[in-house]
Amino acid sequence: MPPGRPAEQLLAELRDLRAADAPTRGGRTFAYVYDAGLPDVDELTEAAYGVFATVNGLDPTVFPSVAQLENDVVGAVSAILGVPGAQGSFTSGGTESILLAVKTARDHARAVRGVTRPQLVLPSTAHAAFHKAAHYLGLEPVVIPVDPLTFRADAPAVANAITERTALVVASAPSYAHGVLDPVAAEARGVLCHVDACIGGWFLPFLARAGLPIEPFGLSVPGVTSISVDLHKYGYAHKGASVVLYRDAELRRHQYFAYAGWPGYPVVNPTVQGTKSGGLLAQAWAVLHHLGHDGYTALARRVALAADQLLPGLRSLDGIRVLGDPAGSLIAFTVHGSAGTPDLGLVLHLADEMRERGWYLQPQLSCDGLPPNLHLTLTPATSDRVEPLLADLAESLTAARACEPVTVDPALAELAATLDPDTLTPEDVTGFLAFAGLDGDQGLPSRTAPVLTLLDALPPRLKERMLTEFVGSLFRI
Secondary structure, three states, rough: OOOOHHHOOOOOOOOHHOOOOOOOOOOOEOOOOOOOOOHHOOOOHHHHHHHHHOOOOOOOOOOHHHHHHHHHHHHHHHHHHHOOOOOOEEEEEEEHHHHHHHHHHHHHHHHHEEEEEEEEEEEOOOOHHHHHHHHOOOOOOEEEEOOOOOOOOOOOHHHHHHHOOOEEEEEEEEOOOOOOOOOOOHHOOOOOOOOOOOOOOOOOOOOOHOOOOOOOOOOOOOOEEEEEEEEEOOOOOOOOEEEEEEEEEEHHOOOOEEEOOOOOEEEEEOOOOOOOOOHHHHHHHHHHHHHHHHHEEEHHHHHHHHHHHHHHHHHHHOOOEEOOOOOOOOOEEEEOOOOOOOHHHHHHHHHHHHHHHHOEEEEEEEEEEOEEEEEEEHHHHHHHHHHHHHHHHHHHHHHHHHHOOOOOOOOHHHHHHHHOOOOOOHHHHHHHHHHHOEEOOOOOOOOOOOHHHHHHOOOOHHHHHHHHHHHHHHOOO
16 A cells, blocks of 8 residues: 555546546547536536435445435426336446346246246347347347348347247337447337347437427337436436336336345345445436436537538438438548448558547447448537548548558467367467557557457457457556
């Protein structure tokens, strides 16, 4: 343990560390951050968190303010996306909300229908958090390919995949990868149906309020039984703040965990977490009440205007193809090469060139026939950044086409073909990663196109093993 140091010195060191990160404000980072572009919102969230930072959300009988705030937040979400009698919980983020919805469906299927080997039916574009939940909770994922042109879930194929073992069917509103809205009404077919609206739940309703046509996707759609909504996305609260909402109290009951068979206090946990700071709940509550319906509608309109400017600008650039019909705030586009087909190397070189110009666009690799692409998350802060973004994109595209084509080293490809992810030792993986240019001690290389090209070529399970070992190497202790 190091000796104590003055508070100002420690804060200065934290600021220095933070300076190396991608910017979370200013509209130049198009993934992971959701910037309202309103400084007073940031000030409010920080102040509200401070008021409740030491409050323990574990026991609302000791801290009744927690129940009052949560009822208010969940009630606000239910008023927009729920039905009479809907009940839900405040969680730490979309992954926890999804995990709880899957647990609820598993336990409901077991209690009501006697299902002992439950399945989770989901389109291939459903968020990876569903696979994480299935892995943790012992469900078998049944993955249905999406339409290769629209990237929407194939409703008839989903319906055909439902069996007596199906515990839950999943739809996205919209999908993260391509920003398109699944046909939610067609997917709710007699079994529990969860809508992952972590992205769109607190954006699309206000887009509709601004006058744009939006397909219904909430609990009012017949057959939809639960929905997840992240307030730390287009609710503009700080991370992490989410809500999972169920059609009724009977369903939500399956989410809870209770245990009285030990000598300590009786445990009742509505969510995965036990102890949790009341600060996250308080700041989400404060932002909801500060912005209100009119504030969120105005912010949604700003995002829509940015999309209206960006989409035609992207389509005007030679070789760029927007994927699907974006529902509003998420846009994915690929880059065609001389052969007129998506070119992984161009996509990745373009990402590197944009990063050198101060923009972060998220690379997404090819998957089951779906093309590699770059993902953009639009926020209100990007509304006055579209013109310079397009200008730098055009310049970067020219530079990307002038780069040497990215190829996988034949020796690496030959080595990869001999690797079994189940028998690899950590030393084997470390050696392969070093050979590929990934060294945890040095972090990522300045240009990631060569490394991502290699990852794109690996089989999924080998890719997962390599990524696991690499990320583990970043956390060395």
